[in-house]
Amino acid sequence: MVATDIPTRIGVQVSPQHATFQQSIDAxxxxxxxxxxxxxxxDHFYPLSGEPDGAHFECTTQLAAWAQATERVELGPLVFCNSYRNPDLLADVSRTLDHISSGRFILGIGAGWFERDYDEYGYEFGTPGTRIGALAEAMPRIEARLAKLNPAPVRDIPVLIGGGGERKTLRIVAQHADIWHSFAGPDELQHKLDVLQGHADAVGRDISDMVVSNGASIRQGVGGRGWERLEALHAAGTRFFTLSISGDDGPDGYGVDAIQQFVDWRDAKNA
Structure with missing residues (x-):
């Protein structure tokens, strides 16, 4: 089964919306x-909440700036939309971001879903099935290009794949992911993990080192329903929890202070 004898980790999705670029760097x-x-x-081109035409920045170039502005923290997209770039180009972007960050890049990727992005930027939206099929075709190309690039990535870049579709997406996860990210609740997580294990067995992959990742809610907070959900997900094997903050969360932009309670919770788990 997936890895559970590893430290609990906290990630923060600093949504690139409703803020200045400098505010995101400060955050x-x-x-x-x-x-x-x-x-x-x-990896979107328009806000996902709040004013739909509000301030927003592009994913890859923002990550490059963050990589230069930080020294320790890992960073990446949650997640790249496979539809928006040629897979070989995406591999090269990832390799370059890994060098800019001195080996701190996480390659998060998914099939894509936000129709406005596709329509406004001229991509074919297709269907969930065609988008997931394209992701399945892209992953071997990404891996092959990463193996060819000169210079090679600084490290063996961890791949995070988002989604919970049991027939197709979890098979791709079983074949290619180091981290599986979803929003599965505690009641359904074990079933999803059983399905994932079945796909791993079918493709002959050992997933004992795969990390289970899940979204968490700042608004619930530690101590109430959010606490119960965090504890239940942790008990079920989740070891990577990611919270999302937006540039309109407070009068001064990103509500960074709200994250401290989750860092404290992580530290207690790892004590």
Whole structure:
């Protein structure tokens, strides 16, 4: 089964919306100082909440700036949309970000879902099936290109794949992921892990070192329903928890201070 004898980690998705670019850099620096393990953005072209035409920045170039602005924290997209770039190019972008960050890059990837991105930027939206099929075709190309690039990545870049579809997505996870990210609740997580193990057995892969990752909610917070959910997910094997903050979370932008309670919770788990 997946890895559970590893430290609990906290990531923060610093959503690239409703803030200035400098505010996002200030936020990731504060999070690094706070001790979070990873910072993520997302791969969209428009806000996902709040004012739909509000301020927003592009994923890959923002990550490059964050990599230069930080020293320790891991970073990556949560997640790259496979549809938006040629797989070989995406591998090269990932390798370059790994060098900019001195080996701290996490390659998060998914099939894509936000139709406005596709329509406004001229990508074919297709269907969930065609998008997931394209992701399955892209992963071997990404891996092959990473193996060819000169210079090679600084490290063996960990691959995070998002999604919980049992027939197709979890098979891709079983074949290619080092980290599986989902929003599965505690009641369904064990079933999803059983399905994932079945796909791993079918493709002949040992997933005993795979990390289970899950989204967590700042608004519930540690102490109430959020506490119960965190504890239940942890008991079920989740070891990587990612919270999302947005540039309109507070009067001064990103509500970074709200993350401290989760860092403290992580530290108690790892004590």
């Amino acid at each position: 990731v620096r504060r999070l690094e100082d706070m001790g979070v393990d990873a910072v993520f953005n997302w």
